Amino acid sequence: MEKFRYLFAAFVIAGTIAGCGGAANEEEGDDNIVATTPVTVTNVTNGPVSEMIELNAISMFQKKIPVKATITGYVNDINVSIGSEVGPNKDLFTLMTKEAFALQNSGADTALRFSGIIPIRTQRSGVITTVDHQKGDFVQEGDELAVISDRSSLVFILQVPYEMNAYVKNGSACEIVLDGDSVLKGMIIGALPTVDQASQTQQVMVRANTSKNLPENLIAKVRIIKSTKQNATLVPQASILSDETQTMFWVMKLINDSVAVRVDVKTGIKSDDMCEITEPVFAPSDRIIVTGNYGLADTAKVSINTKK
Numbered sequence: 001m002e003k004f005r006y007l008f009a010a011f012v013i014a015g016t017i018a019g020c021g022g023a024a025n026e027e028e029g030d031d032n033i034v035a036t037t038p039v040t041v042t043n044v045t046n047g048p049v050s051e052m053i054e055l056n057a058i059s060m061f062q063k064k065i066p067v068k069a070t071i072t073g074y075v076n077d078i079n080v081s082i083g084s085e086v087g088p089n090k091d092l093f094t095l096m097t098k099e100a101f102a103l104q105n106s107g108a109d110t111a112l113r114f115s116g117i118i119p120i121r122t123q124r125s126g127v128i129t130t131v132d133h134q135k136g137d138f139v140q141e142g143d144e145l146a147v148i149s150d151r152s153s154l155v156f157i158l159q160v161p162y163e164m165n166a167y168v169k170n171g172s173a174c175e176i177v178l179d180g181d182s183v184l185k186g187m188i189i190g191a192l193p194t195v196d197q198a199s200q201t202q203q204v205m206v207r208a209n210t211s212k213n214l215p216e217n218l219i220a221k222v223r224i225i226k227s228t229k230q231n232a233t234l235v236p237q238a239s240i241l242s243d244e245t246q247t248m249f250w251v252m253k254l255i256n257d258s259v260a261v262r263v264d265v266k267t268g269i270k271s272d273d274m275c276e277i278t279e280p281v282f283a284p285s286d287r288i289i290v291t292g293n294y295g296l297a298d299t300a301k302v303s304i305n306t307k308k
Contacts, residue, residue, distance in 0.1 A: 037292050037296060038292055039260070039290075040292065040304070042236060043287060044277070044282040045234045046284065047234060048229065049228070049269045050269065050271060051269045052175075052224065053226050054223050054224075055222050056158065056220075056222075057156040057221065058157055058217060059154055059155070060155065060157055061154050062153040062205075063152075064149050064150070065126065067093070067146040067148060070095070071095055072098055072139070074095065074098065074137065075133050075134065075145075079093065079094075081128065082131055083127065085125075086148060088124065089123070092120050092121065092122055092128075093146075094119050096117055096118075126150045126151060129149045129216070154214055156186070156206040156208065157205060158206065159199065161199075161200065162195055162201065165191075168204050170190060171187065171189075172187070172225070173225070174223060178218070184209065184210050185209040186209060188224075189207050191204045192204075228269070229269055232276040234275065235274070235277055235282075239288045239289060240275050249265050253282075254304075259300070260296060262296075
């Protein structure tokens with residue numbers, strides 16, 4: 001019986017040693033596994049870059065032509081409505097003199113009656129933006145009947161902080177961004193000679209280079225060039241990393257297909273998606289990580305993702 005006890009104890013000890021050895025081998029095997037981060041990369045490029053100022057703007061017609069009554073009388077007929085396009089010498093309204101209106105309703109002999117109808121015509125082309133009277137209304141001579149807006153006079157008005165007026169010059173090109181990311185070319189055509197006392201902003205007028213019939217009160221964004229450089233070293237904005245205070249910047253550069261290192265950089269002009277690197281000097285063949293770079297150590301193992 002004692003013999004069997006010794007044999008059982010020997011089996012237990014042998015099994016424990018074997019298990020520990022296996023665990024040790026597994027742990028030793030785990031130490032040989034190196035984690036890598038999948039990344040996508042791009043090359044450094046050279047080209048033009050511009051920094052823009054973006055300001056809100058609203059469209060308006062500069063020229064609005066009032067259509068006025070030439071006599072005192074009644075609105076006999078209306079030949080236009082809001083939104084109608086009109087040309088020169090078009091009959092917009094007809095007015096009846098108050099004398100003709102009185103005779104018409106007096107029941108007097110028809111021999112004494114006369115039409116007394118006076119047409120109101122326009123001398124300018126445009127679009128009817130307001131109609132102020134209805135048929136049968138009594139109007140005085142000089143009363144406004146409607147307003148014609150000259151489509152060619154449409155401009156975008158933006159409020160420019162006065163400290164930025166150095167970037168706003170007559171004849172300068174700009175971009176007008178409408179809803180839906182539609183972009184129109186524009187040109188600065190002038191500024192009002194006054195500044196708003198409360199906000200210290202100046203009204204600047206921008207004309208859009210388009211054949212589209214844009215409406216009034218359309219909200220848009222105007223981009224004005226603040227600075228530009230023709231031959232800059234550029235990387236995507238997504239490749240630039242920074243500290244919490246936005247005072248230090250760096251990129252992760254590949255030194256081979258599996259290792260990336262941190263390179264501190266100084267940035268220059270920034271556009272919507274590109275950023276200029278002023279220091280250090282990169283070669284066009286240098287590969288910079290675009291995605292997967294966040295949180296990487298100064299020297300990190302990576303794997304290049306080639307999937308599109």
